[in-house]
Amino acid sequence: MQAVFDGHNDVLLRLWQHARGGTDPIAEFIEGTDKGHIDVPRARAGGLAGGLCAIYIPSGDLVLRTPDRNGHYVTPLSEPLDRLPSLVTAIELADIAMRLDRAGAWRLCRSTGEIRRAMADGIFAAVLHMEGCEAIGPDLAALETFHAAGLRSLGPVWSRHNVFGHGVPFAYPSSPDTGPGLTEAGFELVRACNRLGILIDLAHITERGFWDVAETTDQPLVASHSNAHVLTPVARNLTDRQLDAIRESRGLVGLNYATTMLRADGQENAATPLSDMVRHVDYMVERVGIDCVALGSDFDGATIPEEIADAAGNQKLVAALRSAGYGDGELTRICRENWLRVLGEAWHEAA
Ligand SMILES: [Zn+2]
Numbered sequence: 603m604q605a606v607f608d609g610h611n612d613v614l615l616r617l618w619q620h621a622r623g624g625t626d627p628i629a630e631f632i633e634g635t636d637k638g639h640i641d642v643p644r645a646r647a648g649g650l651a652g653g654l655c656a657i658y659i660p661s662g663d664l665v666l667r668t669p670d671r672n673g674h675y676v677t678p679l680s681e682p683l684d685r686l687p688s689l690v691t692a693i694e695l696a697d698i699a700m701r702l703d704r705a706g707a708w709r710l711c712r713s714t715g716e717i718r719r720a721m722a723d724g725i726f727a728a729v730l731h732m733e734g735c736e737a738i739g740p741d742l743a744a745l746e747t748f749h750a751a752g753l754r755s756l757g758p759v760w761s762r763h764n765v766f767g768h769g770v771p772f773a774y775p776s777s778p779d780t781g782p783g784l785t786e787a788g789f790e791l792v793r794a795c796n797r798l799g800i801l802i803d804l805a806h807i808t809e810r811g812f813w814d815v816a817e818t819t820d821q822p823l824v825a826s827h828s829n830a831h832v833l834t835p836v837a838r839n840l841t842d843r844q845l846d847a848i849r850e851s852r853g854l855v856g857l858n859y860a861t862t863m864l865r866a867d868g869q870e871n872a873a874t875p876l877s878d879m880v881r882h883v884d885y886m887v888e889r890v891g892i893d894c895v896a897l898g899s900d901f902d903g904a905t906i907p908e909e910i911a912d913a914a915g916n917q918k919l920v921a922a923l924r925s926a927g928y929g930d931g932e933l934t935r936i937c938r939e940n941w942l943r944v945l946g947e948a949w950h951e952a953a
Contacts, residue, residue, distance in 0.1 A: 604920045604930075605721055607938040608653035609856030609898030610731070610805070610827035613640040614695045615658050616902045627698050632707045639901035639912040642707060645726055648916035651938070652708075652717055652727025654755055654826060656903070657695045657748075659688045659736055661762060666772055666862075666870060673867050676773040680762040683736045689744065692737035696751050699730055710752045714946045721938075729945070731803065731826075734760030734769070740787040742794055749798050754949060755826070756795065757803035758788050759811070761838070766791050767811045774868030776837035778844070783810030784818075792818045801948035804828075805838070805858075805898070812844055821948045822853035827898030829855075829863045829882045830889070836868050842889060849890040854944045856898020857883055859906040859919075872908040876922040879907065883923060883936070892932050896940040 616638040617627035634643035640650065661680030669675040703710040708726035711717045720727035730752040738744050738756075758766040766788035768781045784792065792815055795802050804812050804825040816823055825848065831839035840848070840855060848855055858864070861874040864882060886895045900906070901913055909918055920933060928936070 603649040603917055604933050604937045605649050605651040606653075606897060606916055606920070607651055607717065607721070607727065607941045608901070609854075609896055609941055610656065610858070610903070611640055611653050611899060611901040612656050612658055612903030613638070613901065614655050614698055615660065617698050618691070618695050621698065628701055628705050628707060631702055632705065639899075639906070641913075642726065644912050644914040646724075647914040648912075649920075650726070650913040650916050651721040652711070653729070653899075654731040655699060655728045656731045656733040657692050657737070657753075658733040658760065658903075659683055659691050669774070669869065673869065674774060675868075676776065677771055679769065679771050682763050685736060685739055688736035689739075692732070692748075696730065696748070696753075699728065700751070702728070712752055712754060713949065714942045714951060717942065717945075729754050731755040731757075733757050733803075733806070734762070734764060735766055735791065736764050738791070740765040742787075742791060745791075745794055745798070749800060753800060754945070755801040755803055757806055757826075758784065758791055758815075760806050767814070768808045769806045770808050770837035772862070773837045774862070775835040777809070778812070778831065778837050778839070778841065779809040780837055781808050781810065783808055783812070783814035789814065789818055796820050799949045801945060809841065809844065812847075816847055816851070822944045823848045823851040824854045824944055824948075826856045827858040827860075827900045829858050830885045833882055833885055834863055834866060834868055836863055838863055845886065845889045849894055852894065854894050854896050854940050855886055855890060856896045856941075857886070858904070859899045859901070859910060860904035861907060862905070864907070870905050872905055874907040876907060876909055876919060879919055880922050880926045884926065892935055893940055893943075895936055897937065
């Protein structure tokens with residue numbers, strides 16, 4: 603079994619939503635459930651040893667548009683969120699992350715050494731990520747507090763606009779060049795992340811925003827859960843030029859398991875074969891090299907292929923990649939070592 607450190611999941615959102623319905627989120631994670639994708643029993647079964655766990659503020663108005671008869675769709679961007687309710691939700695999600703740590707259900711990690719120790723101990727290695735920084739505030743007034751709480755990765759925007767920049771809509775077919783990039787506050791956020799050692803994630807940002815970050819940051823360029831636009835031309839996927847920039851910076855792209863981002867037709871359809879996942883990995887490895895491709899499942903955040911089904915099915919992808927010709931050394935890099943390398947660099951760890 604290849605231990606996987608995965609670049610993106612929304613398990614905290616699922617646990618938070620269930621907690622609001624009266625479920626104990628800690629027990630749900632430890633004991634397991636048939637809902638969603640990640641908990642301790644299923645992570646163990648699938649060799650999911652850890653990953654970046656998102657603090658994400660849901661948009662109540664997000665309903666994916668039904669495709670027209672040509673299979674095309676454009677879901678309008680969700681409305682911008684107000685700061686204070688976003689801050690409350692973000693704190694509650696971070697609180698669940700800390701309670702899981704205190705209960706020994708997972709370990710909240712702040713260094714690659716801690717990630718490696720947790721994985722060696724057989725405890726899920728969680729790294730706190732923020733997907734859209736509505737909770738931070740334009741003056742970055744909450745950034746240090748979240749950093750102190752363990753935040754080590756953030757995407758300035760989700761697929762909506764905020765004070766830091768602009769996100770891409772869920773649209774097929776669509777270029778990722780859908781609007782402006784970073785705001786002045788967004789540039790400040792990038793510089794602050796460089797200083798503090800917080801990874802900047804380029805998933806969900808417009809192409810203009812991608813280049814704005816690329817020109818400003820001193821980190822490798824990372825898109826935690828995105829695929830190849832040439833194979834699936836949705837706005838969320840990366841053009842060849844973006845992939846080339848990732849390669850030049852020795853950054854990383856994490857394979858997103860969302861069927862809308864894997865299938866040639868861009869549809870949400872669980873009957874998506876593993877071959878579509880392999881096709882994206884093959885293309886991205888060809889384009890950026892074996893050291894810059896990793897996994898970014900979007901577990902608990904997307905409709906994924908039914909053959910994978912949930913975290914327990916993660917090794918089916920590994921097996922499919924092995925059948926496609928990837929050896930142990932290559933699989934090790936894709937499954938965890940590439941992530942550990944870029945995190946160590948963004949976190950200012952000595953090489
Ligand atoms: Zn996402």
